[in-house]
Amino acid sequence: MLNRRGLLKLASAIIGGAITAAMAVPAVRYLVFPVRERIVGGTTGPLAVADLHDLPDGTPVRVPVRAPDQRDAWSRSPLVTLGAVWLLRKGDTVTALSATCPHLGCSVDFDAGAGQYRCPCHTSSFALDGARSTGPAKRGMDPISVKLDGTRVLVEFRRFTLDIAARVAV
Ligand code: FES
Incomplete structure (x- = not known):
């Protein structure tokens, strides 16, 4: 059973993870370009x-x-x-x-x-x-x-x- 403090920690972790993942996708695409792209x-x-x-x-x-x-x-x-x-x-x-x-x-x-x-x-x-x-x-x-x-x-x-x-x- 989570108390209020535990619930806030869990919510912070979920929101922080989602923001990190959203920022990581374009960064990874930038780093691996032109892999899987039609380059010629x-x-x-x-x-x-x-x-x-x-x-x-x-x-x-x-x-x-x-x-x-x-x-x-x-x-x-x-x-x-x-x-x-x-x-x-x-x-x-x-x-x-x-x-x-x-x-x-x-x-x-x-x-x-x-x-x-x-x-x-x-x-x-x-x-x-x-x-x-x-x-x-x-x-x-x-x-x-x-x-x-x-x-x-x-x-x-x-x-x-x-x-x-x-x-x-x-
Ligand atoms: S390249 Fe060898 S015969 Fe033409």
């Missing part, structure tokens, strides 16, 4: 990389893929280069392949004389459609999805896990 953001969806009229028919063209705005927990960077793709136009159709070698990530070149893609690092080569021809790469070049908005060529840029046979987006 920026443009999602298709990115414009070229105009259809600027692409020669039947010859691959390497173009950079740039995002107009990227941000993380502490900074914001306009116009970040995400990578590059090889665009191949055939009439009004455009296909894209990632310019990143699926072996260890070097930048793949196009050998116009041989009509195939070649990686300068460990001599992997790929057919015009990206299929693996020779070398240590365990799969063909990675296709990137393309959309046309009028004559604007847009790509859904992706990166894939390197040096495995399966195509796994990261």
Whole structure:
């Protein structure tokens, strides 16, 4: 049985604990930020990389893929280069392949004389459609999805896990 003094002590302890807890929540959130927050953001969806009229028919063209705005927990960077793709136009159709070698990530070149893609690092080569021809790469070049908005060529840029046979987006 609590007397009046005991009851006041208990009430003080409960109210004090509640106030401390209320003050601790924002302090803890401040200290652990950005844990459990979405810290990387920026443009999602298709990115414009070229105009259809600027692409020669039947010859691959390497173009950079740039995002107009990227941000993380502490900074914001306009116009970040995400990578590059090889665009191949055939009439009004455009296909894209990632310019990143699926072996260890070097930048793949196009050998116009041989009509195939070649990686300068460990001599992997790929057919015009990206299929693996020779070398240590365990799969063909990675296709990137393309959309046309009028004559604007847009790509859904992706990166894939390197040096495995399966195509796994990261
Ligand atoms: S990185 Fe291209 S063949 Fe090794």
